Amino acid sequence: xxxxxxxxxxxxxxxxxxxxxxxxxxxxxxxxxxxxxxxxxxxxxxxxxxxxxxxxxxxxxxxxxxxxxxxxxxxxxxxxxxxxxxxxxxxxxxxxxxxxxxxxxxxxxxxxxxxxxxxxxxxxxxxxxxxxxxxxxxxxxxxxxxxxxxxxxxxxxxxxxxxxxxxxxxxxxxxxxxxxxxxxxxxxxxxxxxxxxxxxxxxxxxxxxxxxxxxxxxxxxxxxxxxxxxxxxxxxxxxxxxxxxxxxxxxxxxxxxxxxxxxxxxxxxxxxxxxxxxxxxxxxxxxxxxxxxxxxxxxxxxxxxxxxxxxxxxxxxxxxxxxxxxxxxxxxxxxxxxxxxxxxxxxxxxxxxxxxxxxxxxxxxxxxxxxxxxxxxxxxxxxxxxxxxxxxxxxxxxxxxxxxxxxxxxxxxxxxxxxxxxxxxxxxxxxxxxxxxxxxxxxxxxxxxxxxxxxxxxxxxxxxxxxxxxxxxxxxxxxxxxxxxxxxxxxxxxxxxxxxxxxxxxxxxxxxxxxxxxxxxxxxxxxxxxxxxxxxxxxxxxxxxxxxxxxxxxxxxxxxxxxxxxxxxxxxxxxxxxxxxxxxxxxxxxxxxxxxxxxxxxxxxxxxxxxxxxxxxxxxxxxxxxxxxxxxxxxxxxxxxxxxxxxxxxxxxxxxxxxxxxxxxxxxxxxxxxxxxxxxxxxxxxxxxxxxxxxxxxxxxxxxxxxxxxxxxxxxxxxxxxxxxxxxxxxxxxxxxxxxxxxxxxxxxxxxxxxxxxxxxxxxxxxxxxxxxxxxxxxxxxxxxxxxxxxxxxxxxxxxxxxxxxxxxxxxxxxxxxxxxxxxxxxxxxxx
Numbered sequence: 036x037x038x039x040x041x042x043x044x045x046x047x048x049x050x051x052x053x054x055x056x057x058x059x060x061x062x063x064x065x066x067x068x069x070x071x072x073x074x075x076x077x078x079x080x081x082x083x084x085x086x087x088x089x090x091x092x093x094x095x096x097x098x099x100x101x102x103x104x105x106x107x108x109x110x111x112x113x114x115x116x117x118x119x120x121x122x123x124x125x126x127x128x129x130x131x132x133x134x135x136x137x138x139x140x141x142x143x144x145x146x147x148x149x150x151x152x153x154x155x156x157x158x159x160x161x162x163x164x165x166x167x168x169x170x171x172x173x174x175x176x177x178x179x180x181x182x183x184x185x186x187x188x189x190x191x192x193x194x195x196x197x198x199x200x201x202x203x204x205x206x207x208x209x210x211x212x213x214x215x216x217x218x219x220x221x222x223x224x225x226x227x228x229x230x231x232x233x234x235x236x237x238x239x240x241x242x243x244x245x246x247x248x249x250x251x252x253x254x255x256x257x258x259x260x261x262x263x264x265x266x267x268x269x270x271x272x273x274x275x276x277x278x279x280x281x282x283x284x285x286x287x288x289x290x291x292x293x294x295x296x297x298x299x300x301x302x303x304x305x306x307x308x309x310x311x312x313x314x315x316x317x318x319x320x321x322x323x324x325x326x327x328x329x330x331x332x333x334x335x336x337x338x339x340x341x342x343x344x345x346x347x348x349x350x351x352x353x354x355x356x357x358x359x360x361x362x363x364x365x366x367x368x369x370x371x372x373x374x375x376x377x378x379x380x381x382x383x384x385x386x387x388x389x390x391x392x393x394x395x396x397x398x399x400x401x402x403x404x405x406x407x408x409x410x411x412x413x414x415x416x417x418x419x420x421x422x423x424x425x426x427x428x429x430x431x432x433x434x435x436x437x438x439x440x441x442x443x444x445x446x447x448x449x450x451x452x453x454x455x456x457x458x459x460x461x462x463x464x465x466x467x468x469x470x471x472x473x474x475x476x477x478x479x480x481x482x483x484x485x486x487x488x489x490x491x492x493x494x495x496x497x498x499x500x501x502x503x504x505x506x507x508x509x510x511x512x513x514x515x516x517x518x519x520x521x522x523x524x525x526x527x528x529x530x531x532x533x534x535x536x537x538x539x540x541x542x543x544x545x546x547x548x549x550x551x552x553x554x555x556x557x558x559x560x561x562x563x564x565x566x567x568x569x570x571x572x573x574x575x576x577x578x579x580x581x582x583x584x585x586x587x588x589x590x591x592x593x594x595x596x597x598x599x600x601x602x603x604x605x606x607x608x609x610x611x612x613x614x615x616x617x618x619x620x621x622x623x624x625x626x627x628x629x630x631x632x633x634x635x636x637x638x639x640x641x642x643x644x645x646x647x648x649x650x651x652x653x654x655x656x657x658x659x660x661x662x663x664x665x666x667x668x669x670x671x672x673x674x675x676x677x678x679x680x681x682x683x684x685x686x687x688x689x690x691x692x693x694x695x696x697x698x699x700x701x702x703x704x705x706x707x708x709x710x711x712x713x714x715x716x717x718x719x720x721x722x723x724x725x726x727x728x729x730x731x732x733x734x735x736x737x738x739x740x741x742x743x744x745x746x747x748x749x750x751x752x753x754x755x756x757x758x759x760x761x762x763x764x765x766x767x768x769x770x771x772x773x774x775x776x777x778x779x780x781x782x783x784x785x786x787x788x789x790x791x792x793x794x795x796x797x798x799x800x801x802x803x804x805x806x807x808x809x810x811x812x813x814x815x816x817x818x819x820x821x822x823x824x825x826x827x828x829x830x831x832x833x834x835x836x837x838x839x840x841x842x843x844x845x846x847x848x849x850x851x852x853x854x855x856x857x858x859x860x861x862x863x864x865x866x867x
Contacts, residue, residue: 038557039084046075050096062103063422064331069100074565081562120169122321123160125384126294127153127176133292134180143187149292150184153177156294252594255730256601267604267719271395271645275440277301282391282398289389289400291373297387299404304433305441306408306416309342313410319386320405320426323415329382331425333359333368335517336571338428340418340533344446347492347513347589348435349418349533351452352428354490354515362487366457371427380427390434393458395645396604396721401434408442417442421535431456440649447652449492449513449589450690459490459591460641460725461690466582467496476588477526477578481519488593491516493530496586506584507540513589517573522558525550528581532572541584543575550577594725597637601732602723607709609717616710618789618823620662620674621782625735626707627668631728634700638726640693640707645719658685658712659720661693668704670735672825680705685712706735738780739856743863745770748850749842753867756845757794757819767841770853771800772863778831779858785840786852789822792843793851797826802834819843837866 053068073096076089134149157177164170260268272278296319303317320327335357340349355367371380372389386405391398407429408416418432435455436442450461464476483489498510509532518529527543543550545566556562561575594600605624612622630638642661646652660683664671681693697703709720724732747768749755755763774781787793796815804810809830816824819842840853855863 038560039079039082042075042079042082042560043084043089046072046079046092049075050092053096053099057099057103060326061331061424062106063424066100066103067332067334067337067422069096069103072096073100077565078560078562081564082557120160120164120166120173122296122384123156124169124172124176125321126292126296127156127160127173127180129384130156130292130294131176131180133290134183138183138187143191147184147187147191150180150187152292152294153180154184252600252725253598254601255599255724255726256732260604263606264604267606267645268395268397270606271647271719272399274394274438274647275649277437279392279394279399279401279438282400286389286400287372289372291383291385291387291389293385293387297385297404298406299402301437303406304436305443307343307441307443310408310416310442313342313412313414313416315409315411317406318409319407320382321384323407323409324424326424327382328425329371329380329430330368330427331422334422335360335515335531336573337421337425338418338533339421339535341414342416343418343432343436343442343444345418345432345436345444345452346509346533347447347449347494348432348444348452350492350513350515350531351449351456351490352418352431353531353533354492354517355453355456357515357517358487358490364487367431368427370456371431382426388430388434390431392435392438392455394438394455395647395719396602396643398458401438403430403434403437405430407433418533439652445649445653446511448494448587448688450591450688453490453492453589453591454690457490457591458594460594460639460692462590462592462692462694463686463688463690464588464590466586466588473578473582477519477521480516480588480590481521481526483592484516484519488596490591491519492589493528493581493585494587494589495584498584505540507538507544508584509534509537514585520559522555525555526578527559527575528578529573529575532574535572536570538570538572538574539576539580541580542577543580545574592639597639597725597727599726599729600723601730602721603732603734604719604721605734607711607714607718607720609715612714614714615712616674618674618821619672619784619825620708620710621670621672621825621827622737624709625670626722627733627735628705628707628724628730629668630697630703630705630726630730632697632700632703633728634698636697636726636728638695638697638724638730640695641721641723641725642691642693642709643721643723644689645721646689655687655689657716657718658687659718660685660691660710662708662710663693663695664706664708665704666706668706668735670827671706671708672827673820674710683710685710738858739782741857741860743855743857743861745853745855745863745865746850747840747853747865748848750848754846754848755841756847757841757843758796760845763845764839764841767839769866770838770840770863771835771866772838772855772861773835774831774833774861776833776859778833778861780827780829781831781858781861782825782827782856783838784823784825784852784854784856785816786823786854787842787849791847791849792819792821793840794819794824794843795826795838795840795853797828798837798839799832800835800837802832804832807832838863 049068050072053065053072056065056068073093076093080089130149130153134146134153137146137149154177157173161170161173272280306314333356335353338349338353338356340346352367359366359368368380370391373381373383375381388403388405390401390403392401410416415429417429420428436444450463453459454461465471480489480491484491492513492515494513495508495510503510514530514532516528517531520527532538538544540546545563551563607624613619616623630636640661642659644657644659662679662683663681664677665680666677683691683693724730752766753768755766758764783797785793785795794816796813798813799811802810810832814826814828816826840851842849855861
């Protein structure tokens with residue numbers, strides 16, 4: 036009975052909120068809350084606390100919700116557009132609020148501009164308004180704006196007399212309204228700024244954030260960008276033909292107030308085929324609601340996907356909204372602008388919005404107007420909120436679809452979408468992988484999910500229509516995970532279909548009478564009979580069934596789990612190194628990672644490939660990964676010698692996450708190697724390290740800028756074999772070069788057909804300083820290898836050196852390439 040009473044208490048609290056929204060005229064929120072209250076009471080009665088009073092209250096809540104819905108429908112049909120002049124009044128009010136903000140900040144010119152625009156907007160509207168009440172509202176607002184504008188003008192030009200008058204009726208005129216000021220306060224910087232302003236704008240180091248801090252992680256490296264990084268970020272700012280500049284602090288001063296409704300300079304978005312079939316027109320929120328709002332209530336259950344193929348995006352929005360509601364921390368709403376002084380996104384009657392998305396390595400600003408596609412029956416042809424007055428879901432989706440080239444979206448996965456929305460670290464777990472640890476994965480998710488450390492979605496794979504229909508699932512479809520429980524030894528997950536209908540039909544579905552015992556219903560606070568009455572796409576499924584029917588688990592982790600981070604942005608040019616990483620990775624991008632671990636340290640490395648074309652996104656053929664070696668941070672040439680500490684799986688996703696846990700204290704040095712399955716195209720990428728302790732990340736430089744290539748052939752007597760055959764080894768080809776001054780680096784590569792075992796040795800014939808620490812008499816490439824060997828020497832002592840390439844067996848005839856790469860020019864000559 037304790038559980039039942041808890042539901043009654045929940046119903047009472049929700050009912051109080053419902054009556055508050057009802058009294059304030061927020062009908063959509065009230066409808067939702069009344070129905071929630073009725074549902075709580077229904078659960079209480081199912082759990083045994085059934086009284087006539089509870090039944091009566093539940094019925095009244097449902098009736099009031101229905102009444103409000105009917106009232107809203109009638110009001111909407113009677114008023115398809117706002118009352119004459121209401122749109123202009125809303126924009127003028129917004130201009131006035133913006134003017135107040137600039138006024139208080141001391142930005143006089145900007146404040147005067149907004150005040151003046153508000154006056155002009157009101158006067159123009161009054162010329163066509165017949166309603167005297169509306170005309171009076173516009174007049175009063177104009178007088179308020181004009182009075183303050185004239186005061187500010189007098190302060191800036193005290194010697195000039197300021198005169199103004201407001202005419203009567205609809206023919207009102209302003210005798211001394213000046214043109215809007217175009218000058219900008221010298222202390223204010225106006226966006227957009229572009230890539231050039233990133234030079235010293237990498238997030239600055241901060242102290243480790245406290246539990247409730249919103250500050251970033253402590254930066255473990257340089258705070259500035261290199262020229263190369265700026266070039267990478269510049270090149271990948273142009274996405275699908277449009278530029279998306281970095282989101283900087285100055286963008287919080289973006290202009291949102293306009294006299295006329297804002298229209299995106301990039302035009303309307305391309306529609307998907309399903310949208311085109313039913314498309315009628317583009318509409319704004321004021322055309323759909325008499326009281327439009329940005330957000331009335333952040334809730335995952337109000338989100339509904341329509342005909343855009345972005346189920347993973349909608350699932351990502353849903354779990355972000357659930358996190359925000361459950362943990363009372365801004366997440367999805369934090370990326371929406373403009374905001375009020377409390378930091379809450381607000382409806383802008385001027386129609387301009389800015390969304391911050393994590394795209395191609397950094398947060399970027401996306402500007403959209405509020406035009407939305409409407410169908411022939413008045414329905415929105417994009418994702419929307421079932422609360423008909425709020426539009427945040429539609430506008431966030433529009434911003435993401437704009438970056439992706441339009442509503443004709445090929446689909447994605449929640450790792451990509453959630454990272455773009457939140458910046459949370461993406462991890463992909465393949466359920467069908469032979470290394471999938473079923474039990475450990477469940478324990479990790481249930482532990483971390485309830486702490487607010489991770490957001491989870493799951494995705495189905497390909498399945499036949501018959502199997503999909505029988506299971507109640509959609510093939511290749513993303514589902515949001517709303518909850519996870521372990522009850523009486525049963526492992527269960529609550530999932531939501533972004534379509535807001537069509538549910539699982541197997542174990543623990545609402546139709547399952549075997550597993551839903553009264554005890555399980557009580558423990559999970561679930562009433563299958565109530566669920567049968569309303570299909571909202573939400574269902575319970577047992578973990579075993581999920582692992583059988585689903586293919587992938589997507590987890591996005593809160594970066595605040597770490598204290599330190601650092602990111603670098605690079606380009607890997609096509610044609611650098613072999614096409615495949617089968618025998619030589621020496622020309623792949625490599626990094627030295629030094630972690631000063633106190634013990635029990637977590638280090639995660641995220642590799643992100645930048646994508647700028649929708650076709651690349653649609654048919655991603657670039658398989659990337661990260662290889663990790665325990666080699667003291669030194670350069671690696673052979674992919675499997677030494678064996679990788681972590682041999683990453685190559686995937687055709689923009690993100691690859693590598694995770695390490697360092698149990699032992701001390702300094703741990705690794706070499707990180709970026710790798711592809713096949714290298715055909717130039718790629719741009721970001722490499723970000725997260726750690727719970729300080730670390731340094733440095734790119735391993737290529738000092739060898741000079742190259743000399745020699746071609747030769749082992750044949751006849753000069754095919755002498757390896758040193759194991761001293762009688763013939765001396766007959767091998769020998770090359771000589773001289774080093775005049777100390778050389779920073781020298782790399783020698785020998786290539787031959789892959790079925791030939793080869794090697795070489797370098798002998799110091801003469802040295803100027805035999806006491807130098809880098810002096811040597813002879814070096815060899817070690818074990819003979821198939822088709823390729825390499826030797827790199829640092830700080831080469833001035834002197835004369837001989838190089839002898841050889842095959843393992845004598846009399847093995849084959850061509851070869853002997854390449855010398857050096858930090859300073861060397862001249863190589865053949866001795867024999």
